[in-house]
Amino acid sequence: MTLAARLPETNSPDAAPDGALLVAFANGDMGAARVLAARLTPRVLGQATRMLGGDRAEAEDVAQDAMMRLWKIAPDWRQGEAQVTTWLYRVVANLCTDRLRRRRRTVDFDAVAEPEDGRPGPAEQMQEGARMTALRDALAALPDRQAQAVALRHLEGLSNPEIAEVMEISVEAVESLTARGKRALAALLAGRKDELGYGHD
């Protein structure tokens, strides 16, 4: 099982596998770094943005940090042992839960998820923003591994075997983490159904 897209086999660097580009970069090829950055940054930024509830500035910090770690491990990268994308999912998930944990320590869950002011605005957009913020704060209240498993499964759409590879645990452990994580999320958000626009029906 691989997470990498199947790429056509040509000699163009744009078609080279991530691992091969990483090794080329470690050997001094900045062109390989440009191809990798263009290919990987959007997905890294997307994962961070979804896990951090749409906080763009924080997601950009995480994306830059994750790519920095990629550049630094390049000299030690062993092709064929792991997919670059699998490794990046892991790094971004860890960086995001680090940030969520810091947030959990400094703010009160109930206070943050409230809309910040009562002024009328584009109603739908405000509600969407509030829902994403509420989801992020609920994720922040979960144990790290549960938050990571839930995010990889439900925000990134990875399969359980893929998540097992990313988190370096068994598929059964993934199933257990996502089940517990979802129950905890439901409990955290239970009192806010109406407010979030998911009232009784």
Next chain:
Amino acid sequence: MDMTDKDLSQTEDRMLEALFAEARSARVADPSEALMQAILGDAAEALEASRPVPVAAARPGFLAGLWAALGGVAGVSGLATAAAVGVWFGVAPPAGLDGLSTAIWGESVSVSIFSADDILGLEG
């Protein structure tokens, strides 16, 4: 969904699914030019940091100093020749040198490491 959702009520499950779907479908803007520049700047820095210091650029070390003191290639090749001649004389001193070395250094006992005394064929 999977069997693990059986503990959630239908309403809760629907709410979570709707939240997840909304998060998944939210459009994430492309990375800004500034972010891409910062990331490539980090890449160049990491590359620079991981590169071993080239030997040529290093300050001359002890061996390089000794090499220069001995006169470089020209000096050392003369030295090597002299050393080789010394070894040669040690192994098989020419007849004329025998008396001279005995006169200078006193009597010496030679032990041949070869089976034949005249291995180099110097004595006719």
